[in-house]
Amino acid sequence: MKSKTFDIEGMTCASCAQTVEKTAGKLSGVRESVVNLATEKLNITYDDAILSVADIEKAVENAGYKAIAKSQKRTFDIEGMSCASCAQTVEKVVGKLDGVESATVNLATEKMSVAFDPDVLSVPTIKAAVHEAGYEAMEESGGIAEVDQDRAKKQQHIKEMWRRFWISGVFTIPLLYIAMGHMIGLPLPSLLDPMHHPIVFAVTQFILTLPVMYLGRKFFTVGYRALFKGHPNMDSLVALGTSAAFLYSLYGTFRIFAGDNSFAMGLYYESAAVILTLITLGKYFEAVSKGKTSEAIKTLMGLAPKTARVMRDGKEIEIAIDEVLAGDVIDVRPGEKIPVDGVVLTGKTSIDESMLTGESLPVEKEAGSDVIGASINKNGHITFKATKVGKDTALAQIIQLVEDAQGSKAPIAKLADKVSGVFVPIVIGLAVLSGLLWFFLGQESWVFALTISISVLVIACPCALGLATPTAIMVGTGKGAENGVLIKSGDALENTQKIQTIVFDKTGTITEGKPVVTDVVTATGTYSETELVRLAASAEKGSEHPLGEAILLRSEELELDLVPVSEFSAVPGYGIDVWLDGKHFLLGNEKLMNDRSIPLGEFASTAEMLASEGKTPMFVAAEGELLGIIAVADTIKPSSKKSDSKIAANGYRNRNDNG
Numbered sequence: 001m002k003s004k005t006f007d008i009e010g011m012t013c014a015s016c017a018q019t020v021e022k023t024a025g026k027l028s029g030v031r032e033s034v035v036n037l038a039t040e041k042l043n044i045t046y047d048d049a050i051l052s053v054a055d056i057e058k059a060v061e062n063a064g065y066k067a068i069a070k071s072q073k074r075t076f077d078i079e080g081m082s083c084a085s086c087a088q089t090v091e092k093v094v095g096k097l098d099g100v101e102s103a104t105v106n107l108a109t110e111k112m113s114v115a116f117d118p119d120v121l122s123v124p125t126i127k128a129a130v131h132e133a134g135y136e137a138m139e140e141s142g143g144i145a146e147v148d149q150d151r152a153k154k155q156q157h158i159k160e161m162w163r164r165f166w167i168s169g170v171f172t173i174p175l176l177y178i179a180m181g182h183m184i185g186l187p188l189p190s191l192l193d194p195m196h197h198p199i200v201f202a203v204t205q206f207i208l209t210l211p212v213m214y215l216g217r218k219f220f221t222v223g224y225r226a227l228f229k230g231h232p233n234m235d236s237l238v239a240l241g242t243s244a245a246f247l248y249s250l251y252g253t254f255r256i257f258a259g260d261n262s263f264a265m266g267l268y269y270e271s272a273a274v275i276l277t278l279i280t281l282g283k284y285f286e287a288v289s290k291g292k293t294s295e296a297i298k299t300l301m302g303l304a305p306k307t308a309r310v311m312r313d314g315k316e317i318e319i320a321i322d323e324v325l326a327g328d329v330i331d332v333r334p335g336e337k338i339p340v341d342g343v344v345l346t347g348k349t350s351i352d353e354s355m356l357t358g359e360s361l362p363v364e365k366e367a368g369s370d371v372i373g374a375s376i377n378k379n380g381h382i383t384f385k386a387t388k389v390g391k392d393t394a395l396a397q398i399i400q401l402v403e404d405a406q407g408s409k410a411p412i413a414k415l416a417d418k419v420s421g422v423f424v425p426i427v428i429g430l431a432v433l434s435g436l437l438w439f440f441l442g443q444e445s446w447v448f449a450l451t452i453s454i455s456v457l458v459i460a461c462p463c464a465l466g467l468a469t470p471t472a473i474m475v476g477t478g479k480g481a482e483n484g485v486l487i488k489s490g491d492a493l494e495n496t497q498k499i500q501t502i503v504f505d506k507t508g509t510i511t512e513g514k515p516v517v518t519d520v521v522t523a524t525g526t527y528s529e530t531e532l533v534r535l536a537a538s539a540e541k542g543s544e545h546p547l548g549e550a551i552l553l554r555s556e557e558l559e560l561d562l563v564p565v566s567e568f569s570a571v572p573g574y575g576i577d578v579w580l581d582g583k584h585f586l587l588g589n590e591k592l593m594n595d596r597s598i599p600l601g602e603f604a605s606t607a608e609m610l611a612s613e614g615k616t617p618m619f620v621a622a623e624g625e626l627l628g629i630i631a632v633a634d635t636i637k638p639s640s641k642k643s644d645s646k647i648a649a650n651g652y653r654n655r656n657d658n659g
Contacts (some may be wrong), residue, residue, distance in 0.1 A: 083234035349380025378574030
């Protein structure tokens with residue numbers, strides 16, 4: 001049974017409260033339903049196997065009111081998990097707590113996401129439940145510092161696993177040679193010959209096994225703890241199998257000391273050591289895989305600036321980005337990144353928002369315009385009011401989306417979890433059953449029966465069962481984020497196999513993502529096309545605008561010598577104002593020409609035609625006279641047509657819409 005609290009909207013009197021209470025109380029699976037009119041809350045105890053939160057909300061809505069489930073979502077780092085069975089255990093333990101709506105544990109990222117009712121359950125209670133299950137939960141605070149700390153911890157874990165593996169290997173290789181080498185004709189020193197010196201043979205193996213057992217002690221502490229708590233995991237299988245092999249070999253060694261030399265050929269020291277060493281190698285590869293989980297998140301976090309200049313108490317101070325509050329007035333200079341989301345108060349500029357939209361051309365901004373955190377202020381000086389900070393910014397929402405996707409479970413992952421949840425108990429049961437069957441119906445030797453049980457235990461450790469799918473989701477969503485593709489969830493990733501139509505964004509996907517000069521139109525009797533490009537490039541040399549960079553690139557292709565600029569000033573939102581060779585030049589959009597009262601004449605229709613083709617016309621004027629137009633556009637990649645053909649060949653519908 002679960003208890004949950006809902007906020008009820010629409011109640012005006014005791015009769016309303018009575019109606020809601022009765023409506024909820026009549027639902028199948030409800031044990032108790034109590035409505036408090038003063039606090040406008042519904043407290044309900046129900047069987048979550050029969051009834052869901054959505055069912056309760058719908059029933060109350062049908063009665064003419066609105067039920068809002070009080071919910072809080074928190075993410076925890078989980079320490080101590082070693083396999084899918086561990087993740088399943090933590091998930092079940094937390095999921096059974098009163099007030100928990102959902103609990104999802106991702107083994108690959110070692111994180112747990114919990115949605116719960118804060119009126120019923122607290123964070124310390126969740127942590128205590130996880131601790132009682134044999135693991136540790138630490139609340140995730142977020143931020144790039146935590147990502148750095150998480151990565152450092154994982155790198156340390158990788159080094160530790162590698163150290164354990166190679167030291168174990170140093171003892172295991174000679175142990176394996178001594179125990180098995182003579183069976184395939186490899187030479188052994190006479191002192192280690194089991195036929196002549198069985199005691200030395202056994203004791204040497206015992207001594208070589210001890211360091212490996214010590215290095216792998218965590219398998220035993222974690223495995224037996226989980227076993228005794230009633231939820232055995234993969235480490236429990238390793239611990240049981242290797243312990244049985246070691247203890248039986250220890251018994252055999254004592255029997256050799258007692259004079260029974262037949263036990264010399266029945267020792268399993270090398271089995272225990274080889275199993276621990278190879279599983280440690282597997283854990284190393286697993287740690288390397290997990291160590292890559294934070295890279296995509298850190299790449300996204302790195303987009304945001306670390307500090308911001310804000311006005312407080314009439315003074316401009318520089319503070320950490322985490323200290324910015326909604327309502328702060330922030331100053332941003334040319335070339336700097338916008339710290340948080342907000343609205344422009346003063347100034348004009350153009351801002352590169354390609355990190356969010358993919359559009360290569362900057363967006364003009366003035367008072368009243370919205371700005372997005374992590375976008376780049378190109379050429380103007382602005383002040384803006386912060387409207388969204390911290391986890392509310394657009395960038396933070398993108399980061400949260402990637403984190404949620406990495407932690408989400410695809411249907412196939414849920415299936416793997418179900419299998420791994422019952423896998424370990426079944427294997428232990430089969431091991432015991434196999435040993436008993438061989439003892440009573442087969443060899444009737446407890447030694448042989450024990451070796452059968454040990455064999456079943458030690459070979460049944462497929463940790464990849466629970467790790468492969470979440471790791472694939474984590475890597476897939478992470479790589480997607482690095483390349484500008486946001487995948488919403490594990491479900492979405494798995495459902496890509498059903499895709500029938502692909503819709504591509506144009507900029508940076510089908511196009512180069514970088515504007516280039518496409519047309520040069522000159523006025524009759526003025527400069528040639530090459531000369532117009534030379535003058536425009538000379539003027540744009542001091543500009544950081546992508547359109548200016550396109551003109552400069554064109555001049556480099558034509559190998560033109562540029563003219564020195566004597567004066568330069570940017571006109572945010574319009575263009576630039578420069579002096580070249582003693583002449584006054586203007587380069588910019590139609591607004592600049594109109595502002596300086598320069599008639600466009602026949603060029604108005606030319607500019608309109610170029611714009612209709614998806615090109616950006618830039619007007620060039622000197623001494624109050626229009627000299628011509630240089631058009632710039634983001635061109636199609638040479639590979640786009642080839643990709644288009646391949647996509648069509650794979651059976652997808654193909655339609656090209658401009659815009």
